[in-house]
Amino acid sequence: MDNLLESVASLFPDLEEMTDTLQRKIELLKSRKDDVDEKLQNVACRSGIKRKREVEEWLDNVENIKKMFETVEQQVQQSSGFRHVFTRQALAEQLERMTREVTELLDQSHFPSGVFLEVDESIDQLLLTSQPNGQAFQQNLNDIWTSLMDVSVASIGIYGMGGVGKTTLAKCVHDKLFKESTFSGDVYWVTVSQEFKICNLQSVIARELKINFTCENDEGKRAAQLFQAFKKKERFVLILDDVWKQIDTCKIGIPSKMEGSKLVITSRSEEVFIRMRCQKIIKVNTLSEQEALNLFWKTLDSDERSSEVEGICKKMVKGCGGLPLALITLAGSMRGVNGIHEWRDASERLKESCMKEEDMEIEVLPILLYSYQRLRDKRLQRCFLYCSLYPEDHLISRDVLIGNFISEELMERRLSWQAEVDQGHAILNQLVRACLLESDSDGKLKMHDLIREMAIGITKDNPRYLVKAGLHLKELPEEQEWAEDLDKVSLMCNSIEKILPGTSPKCPTLSTLILRRNPLRLIPDCFFTHMCGLRTLDLSETKIESLPNSISDLEKLKALFLKSCDELESVPSLEKLKELRYLELSSARIEKVPQGMESLTNLKRLSLLGYRLKMIPTGTLRRLAHLQHLQLPDHLDVPIKEVETLKQLQVLTCRLNSVRDLNRLINSRRNFKTLYFYDITVGSRERDILRERSGRAKFLYFGEKGLMKSSLDTDKNMLPQNIEYLCFHSSGLSGCLLDEFPTLSSARDLKKCQIMMEDKLECIMRLEEEQKSRGVPFQSLERLDLTELRNLIGLFKWEAVVAPLPPGTFSCLQSLDIYECGKMKKVFPQSLVHNFHNLEELYVVDCAQMEEIIEDDKNEGADITLPRLKVFCLSNLPQVKSICKGKMICDSIQHIWLGGIKNIKEFPLYLPLLDDGQLSHPPSLRTIAMKINAKKWWESLEWPHHNAKNVLQHLVKFEFYGTYDVSSAQPHYF
Template sequence: MDKLLEFGAQILPNVVAWLCPNLEKKTVTLRRDIRLLTNRKDDIDEELQNAGKKLRREVEHWSNRVENIKNEFETWEQVQQSSRFYHVFKRQKLAEQLERMIEEVTELVERRDFPGGLFLEVNESVGQLSLTSQPNGQAFQQNFDDIWTSLMDANVVSIGIYGMGGVGKTTLAMRVHDKLLNEPTFSDHVYWVTVSQEFSIYKLQTDIAQALKLNFSCGSDEKKRAAQLFQEFQKKKRFVLILDDVWKRIDAEKIGIPSKMDGSKLVITSRSEEVCHLMCCKNIIKVNTLSEQKALDLFLKTLDCGEPSLEVKEICKKMVNRCGGLPLALITLAASMRGVIDIHEWNDALEGLKESCLGRADMKDEVLPILSYSYHRLGDKRLKGCFLYCSLYPEDFPFSRVELIGHFILEELMERRLSRQAEVNQGHAILNQLMRACLLESNSNGTLKMHDLVREMAIVITKDNPRYMVKAGLYLKELPEEQEWTEDLDKVSLMRNSIEKISPGTSPKCPSLSTLILRGNPLRLIPDCFFTQMCGLRTLDLSETKIESLPNSISDLEKLEALSLTHCSELVSVPSLEKLKELRYLELSFTSVEEVPQGMESLTNLKHLSLLCYRLKMIPTGTLDRLAHLQQLELPCHLDVPIEEVEKLKQLEVLNCRLNSVRDLNRLINSRRIDKPLYLYNITVGSQEKDKLRERRGPYNFLYIGEPNKFLYIGEKDLMESSLDTDKNMLPQDILSLCFHSSGLSGCLLDEFPTLSSARDLKACEIMVEDKLECIMRLEEEQQSREVPFQSLERLDLTELPNLIGLFKWEAVAAPLPPGTFSCLQSLCIYECGKIKKVFPQSLVHNFHNLEYLYVEGCAQMEEIIEDDKNEGADITFPRLKGFYLMDLPQVKSICKGKMFCDSIRHIALGGIKNIKEFPLYLPLLDDGQLSHPPRLASIYVTGDKEWWESLEWPHHNAKNVLQHLVKFELDDLDASE
């Protein structure tokens, strides 16, 4: 295994570059395309509510495909970001999946017409699609064409896009950005940076450096940073920099942006034409508001109420006039009026809108009063509180649903429910309501964000009641002036700034302050007096800081309910928590603390305790006994967790820890049948020695991304002894991911863990370094169990199993496989399993009809990939197979006896299989009778002897000539820059 890891580390960059050139560029493009596509789908879905069934049927399939590809990409992106796979083919699978999604999204984007004369129209201001009887969107397209022409003009260096807030400038610029990513002229050097109203040179330099993936080597000196940025841009030679939401003139020289470099292009969006002129933009394009009729059409479409009465329509027209043709205002206002039927309520809403616009004359932008009115129409105090909380994040910050809901719970912004899961469900419902009201937006990766104007409106509201001070993401180097810390402040967010220290003697007088967020600052020291006048503080977030120790004054914050110190990697000690009786949330994960904080046993109201601290020496006996209200518990795997104490936590719903043995696991499963079931868990079973082995070899936790984390890792060396107990080894019925590593498995997996037969949610299973395991399941002539094992399994990895004879062991001749077994399997990997002689027989191929990736390597006795158990030499079909990899199989003589039909095959990798004389892949014929390779086949990677490849026989005599341009020999020859 160590040899494999070393080999993988050496060749992985080349392989990934070969399999999917420009991976990052393609990911960005696809993300934006899916975002646009989702907007189109939402518009279409709304429009079709009023259309006939025939029209709905015509686009239903298209709409479903959009939703499916969006969900698939979100899952893909999470897997790609967290993936640390050690098998090359697993990384290749991600690359292949990306390529397929790009193809499908391209098809969906380009499909602009449907049967029956139904067209997809580009809204000329917001760039979204809607249904109409004729194609439209000329204004949007004209603006786009003008910008594109300017970008291709060597004489135009800078371009300005201006218009009112909410008119669609950013959407237009995004469309340009997306197309530029596929434009070879700029060699992939296309960068997007959001500037925002509270801009500073330092902040903008930092954001541009992040876009360029540049690490400053000159500290905080702005002149030196500018010089380094300038040099980095000069290396690019040809580039496009898009600065979105510019409020005032930016001195390009001070920032480090070349202003007149050949091949460089600067694009800015701004609400001010004057700013475009001050920035010396060569071409300036105005994005106009919607005409009166188009504004009304958009309003009614968003309202989604069919054909309104004449009275209601007249009121709608008056409301539309108030919106000034601004799409954001129209959509938000209409969303707030959905479901209103009574004419009196419509009239009341119109009067309220008039008062809102008059009463908010201090708001600089015309759209803000409309947005403010939509906020007030939420009515529900919970919705309002949750919405305003979102404004504490920096502008354009992507916040996750899980994190937001956790904060809603902590801040008591929602109703209290009996369980954590019920509260999470309530949180999702609230976020969905805010999205339906168009006050929150969804990113393509599943995170949420606020439109900058919506956030601006929220901040205006929180300058009054409730009273917030929000200075997040501004790269401030110091705390705000003391006079800004008023006594009536309720929440303060200084998240993601550059504050390194708080001056001695600083002690803001904020008795009403309930929430203070200093997360993401390089803060090292807080003076003891800082918290002395914050007696009402309930939430303190110091996570992701460089704090080394906390001031003792924290011990006196007796109303504190939440203390977050996660990822404070330099924090080594925490003062006594004995007085903090109200504390419900304590997060110390990824700190350097070595001891449990003093007074922990006094925190009897604690619901969330996260101690994933890898220097923590011990948890004193009896500590958990006193925390009876715990709902979530996270402990590091190097510490023993007494099962007796965990069993007493009757309210527990989320668990991340290590248990000593399978016996303890059985006890936990049995106890949860009586108490609340765990709905999230990540449990390691095994001794500390096995856990150290796991750390040395690298992480094998391949959680099934996209669904709740329900993962179990079993590395218990005395598994065989525990199986002698009267109780059978058990597994949670809802488990998603399962890994066995040196656990002592023997004989048949299903015999050891019979509950696997009924684990219907299991998606991924990995078994490695199990010396005594012989098979996965035993097939008898009459299956006693009615269960269908592995019916949902999508991934199966078998690694270093020296006694494995096969997936199946037959107890009777020709015993059938239960229908549905392995029917969802997409990926099968068999690595260094010395005794296995076949993967599976030809008679069971139909059970594997969803297989996409088959990887077999290092199996010394493998003789045949697909066994011809019926001696018929029949053809076989893998309708979804994309990757086929055979490596280092010295005894294999045949892949299969008949032809192998794989129309979806994309990549083939072969090496160390010299005894194979014939490759059975069937090649299709074109309409003109000419032989062709499978339509999706992109590459054949061959390692080893080139003469062996030349000697291979094929079902067609001309096959080698047809495939020659796809063949790549020797991994070292790959050019990683491709």
């Protein structure tokens, strides 16, 4: 029998390959969505333009398909093995259907009247960094597109000087390919940069192709594996951006002139394409004078148009030589300039800057330098130059960058950590507005390579930096490069495994040394001997096993970063490091806190999230009176008596033993600074995968036995006033949630609440004739997840027949998920529907005694309206007989998922009438999905209008194995 099943299995499609293909397309779709989101946000911020409804629907559809894929991917993983061959066949059919849907979304063919293109065009007219829509640009775009569609052209080169817009043009092609079905979404973008190695480039391409190398260190075998992966694609486009020298595509594993393949390359040098024998070479020229002036005014975003100002602008624009980067950067630096005198002064300063730098390599650099000088604020200049310490084309997290600004003391000192973070965001926003930093859709930042080149040029003098980041170095720079007057050295993201014995750079003024993300294992003890001025040492993400004892003598050290040093087992004494403010030891293998840590009385930030740490000596935390940021692992008992004495504490990650300790912590904060962010576990946490520890949440998790109290405890349970996320998991929650935590009545910031496996909980709130609560419970709650609550009878428990719900309760709720709540018989009554007017998603799954979704408590059979409902899912509800008595009016409904509700005789969805009197489905409705075995039930449904079923039939999808069925879906953790 097993052999038979194996033979059958061999006949079915490769499910894993289909999943990978779909995942890649979804990643492409996500990239496109992120791009659209970013552009729309930029426009909305500047002009107040709102998104069109069709675009909102497209964005929602992208999110929905992503969620569906996550569920199917789990099912694929669970169906491995030949015994699941028939299940896998059903999954294969689902994957095919989803792939078609994703392709449709990429093509945007379902948008009426080309609405997406209209939005893009309106955006391009407003974006500060938009592509120059000049005649030459459009001609280049048309030439590239013609070549891509030409079967005889396999390779295209785009060249031009730095800052002329090569990458902008390539990105435009990249985005346009997503709309084109020719290449089925097999479009890959790889940034090469000036310094690259074959193995690194192979790794980047492999990530794009979603493959893992079977032979990690053999470039030849890796190339063969990449070649085979490309050959499996019928048609594909590979875009290599920012190529500086000839690349041997065969050594990389890129097919040469393979039918259906296209290689697009951007470079500053035409010579690169000649050597690589590109079949089509296109030069990107600078803008014409009028196009340059238009781009300048668009970026400046100013109504100041006096004739004299226009004359000055023309001179300034002429000096930019038609380079878009120079125009955008210069205009960005001039935003907010008012009055003719300031314009004249700016023009003179620019002229002087260009005269001084006339010997610079590229004409644009003096203009970029002038934009830097116009910052004037020393804080902005220091923070800008610090960004050059990162590798070329590196995406930098805002949070990480701001943390560095704080630890490096590049900004003004503020009294609180939150105030310093706000200052950091303000500085970054100013640098983005000045066009000296670029921001992507996720908020991450990067420097254009020319702007980085300008910044590094500045730091060759004062301040003096040595920057060799991301250059694949295997050894430290030569001794002569370690000048005595160096201020900062960045060697991050290299391949340095060891520092040779006897190495001891003479850098007495060096303040910052960054060696993070190197496979570094050993540092000789003499290495730090002549670095007596060192203030910041970053060894994060290295393979260091032990630190040299000489670190103990760096008495001016203020920041020591050892994050994710997962081989680090020992740290020398820190007793003499009295100036230390920041100590990061997360994910290290240390079992004991470093010796002398109690002496670090100036410490502001301490992170000890190490899974092997055994204890924190009594009295240690009490002595760290200036702590603002404290992170401790969940497996350690926190000494609450010490934590509650920390007056300056503003960020806290830890586990507390009991709700009594939580009450003590909350009470102590009333006399000190408020906790801006916290991630606190009460009780034990068995599933640490619930959420990432970002350090930015206001999150409280009650785990197993978290609500247990002794017989002597009489205090009521307390919650922080500013709590945002709340989770209960087998904590012992009983009776009524609001009775257990009365302060929820005034929790105005609570956004998400999840309650899981609480066997004693009966309801969320009790309704009485005279409400005891003076506040409005759950007034800001956006998401409520209820999972495996065996005794939950409902959201509400009535103590009086006509008890009202306080106005505003649940008024912000967008998502309500109810899973495996076996005693619930209704979700909420018709009389309270108006409280749920913002509900967008309603999931009711595996509730054995559910009888009616919306109870007709008034016995009127009146219609109900849920004006924002988009997703409606009912699954495995064997006792349910009715959704609601009247019609359910949901004009915004997009997806309906049904399964296991065979006792429902009538589906109450309201169908509107068109102007011609014809019946229509709700305008936003996309799918009505159910299992294939529900087909007979669907056919038997009664409809108030004889044509209703025909109107809806084209939206109905019957699935074999739950693409839309969420009966096996897991709760949404946050």
